[in-house]
Amino acid sequence: MKNILFGLACLILLLPIGCGVYSFTGGSTGDAKTIQIDYFPNTAILVEPTLSQSFTLALQDLFLRQTNLKLTDSGGDLHFEGEITQYRIMPIAATAEQTAAQNRLTIGVRVRFYNRLNEEDDFEQTFSFYSDYDGNLQLTGSVLESAYEEIFERITQDIFNAAVAKW
Known part of the structure; x- marks a missing residue:
């Protein structure tokens, strides 16, 4: 029994060394230490x-949550810039009353x-996502916040994956 416990303890101690650098988020920032994320202006209609x-x-x-990078205002090892190009609300289902x-x-x-x-990792790409909500509701307050949360979660994760996870 002591041999099994000793073997398990050794395995647990050596496992991180043998596996190298691993991120639970699936992303690798390489040797980068800083990140610069500029303000994304809204240029949508x-x-x-x-x-x-x-x-x-x-x-x-x-x-900041998924990496050890430090946020900087200029000269970041990883740098994001861009703009919001689309903000569109459209009906996707109708009622019998044509609403x-x-x-x-x-x-x-x-x-x-x-x-x-x-520099081989540089890219320019458009990311988009959507959120559906009941036609009887106004897109304000908690409805808007919930939609933003759903959309931002998907878009930001897609950006993360494209930049550091290489998915």
């Missing part, structure tokens, strides 16, 4: 006043990513 600030903070928050039974909010973001340590 329909402008929601809080959208740019909310999206920029959501992207910064994701990278919207369900609406869809779609947000699109153009992102330019620069890896100052490995």
